Amino acid sequence: MIREANLLTSSAMRWRQSRESQNVQDYRGRATGGGGGMRLGLGGIVLAVIAYFVGGPQLVMSLFSGAGSAPTSEAPVQPGAPADEAGQFVSHVLGDTEETWNAIFSQAGREYPPPYLALFDEGINTGCGSASSAAGPFYCPNDRKLYIDLTFFRQLETEFAAQGDFAKAYVIAHEVGHHVQNLLGTLEQARAAQGRASGDANAIQVRVELQADCYAGIWAHYADSQRQLVEAGDIDEALNAAASVGDDTIQKRVQGQVNQESFTHGSAAQRQQWFRKGYSSGSVDDCNTFQ
Numbered sequence: 001m002i003r004e005a006n007l008l009t010s011s012a013m014r015w016r017q018s019r020e021s022q023n024v025q026d027y028r029g030r031a032t033g034g035g036g037g038m039r040l041g042l043g044g045i046v047l048a049v050i051a052y053f054v055g056g057p058q059l060v061m062s063l064f065s066g067a068g069s070a071p072t073s074e075a076p077v078q079p080g081a082p083a084d085e086a087g088q089f090v091s092h093v094l095g096d097t098e099e100t101w102n103a104i105f106s107q108a109g110r111e112y113p114p115p116y117l118a119l120f121d122e123g124i125n126t127g128c129g130s131a132s133s134a135a136g137p138f139y140c141p142n143d144r145k146l147y148i149d150l151t152f153f154r155q156l157e158t159e160f161a162a163q164g165d166f167a168k169a170y171v172i173a174h175e176v177g178h179h180v181q182n183l184l185g186t187l188e189q190a191r192a193a194q195g196r197a198s199g200d201a202n203a204i205q206v207r208v209e210l211q212a213d214c215y216a217g218i219w220a221h222y223a224d225s226q227r228q229l230v231e232a233g234d235i236d237e238a239l240n241a242a243a244s245v246g247d248d249t250i251q252k253r254v255q256g257q258v259n260q261e262s263f264t265h266g267s268a269a270q271r272q273q274w275f276r277k278g279y280s281s282g283s284v285d286d287c288n289t290f291q
């Protein structure tokens, strides 16, 4: 009960002043796949391709179920903007990422096809395989969709101790960052590099993830400087969230020790550093984590 109260009072970000996206696909309350069977098989392979928000053994293990079967997406639902408070928040933040990336792409003489964002409960079939909620938020490059079960936002506050609307907005902006990487061909290149014998799959994954954090920072830069959505304390909320989902933070909490070779998303310090870099510069060129 106390937790619910906190959810309502911790908002600072002026998200209602942003434009709503009409690209949210709401699967909540529908019968969807993916959550039931816990047969693990594809996991390791699919993981390298999928861009998700947090690593950590407990999440990696439960990421994808349904071994061997070809990925089938859910039947499409009409995209729009949900009417409930949580759904509204998501569609506003997604809308503001569209503002940001539309402008950046058009400056480069390119078009920005925005991603869909699927809200779901428990489990869902995606173009990348079936996923359970335990996977946390992720982006599937095959169907160009972001997937979020909103219970993760509560988990962010309780398990990861990351409070505030801006922490949640950072999660969405990070996944949108993966969509941008997909459009720019970065995910494809990373996947190819991971497939080569010399490629260190985890190290490459870390660079992909840190770049998505930097891109989330770019969104924050424009949300702040162009649309004044950011209030005092918001950037700290994002930086705190970035630290709380650092691989070292999670590993320390879950297994009591840190094993750097198994990092997939980068340390707390790295995730903060790259978000901050994107936020202060607002430039894609400053987000080259592969150098």
Ligand SMILES: [Zn+2]
Residues within 6 Å of the ligand: 051, 052, 053, 054, 174, 175, 178, 209, 212
């Ligand atoms: Zn990610």
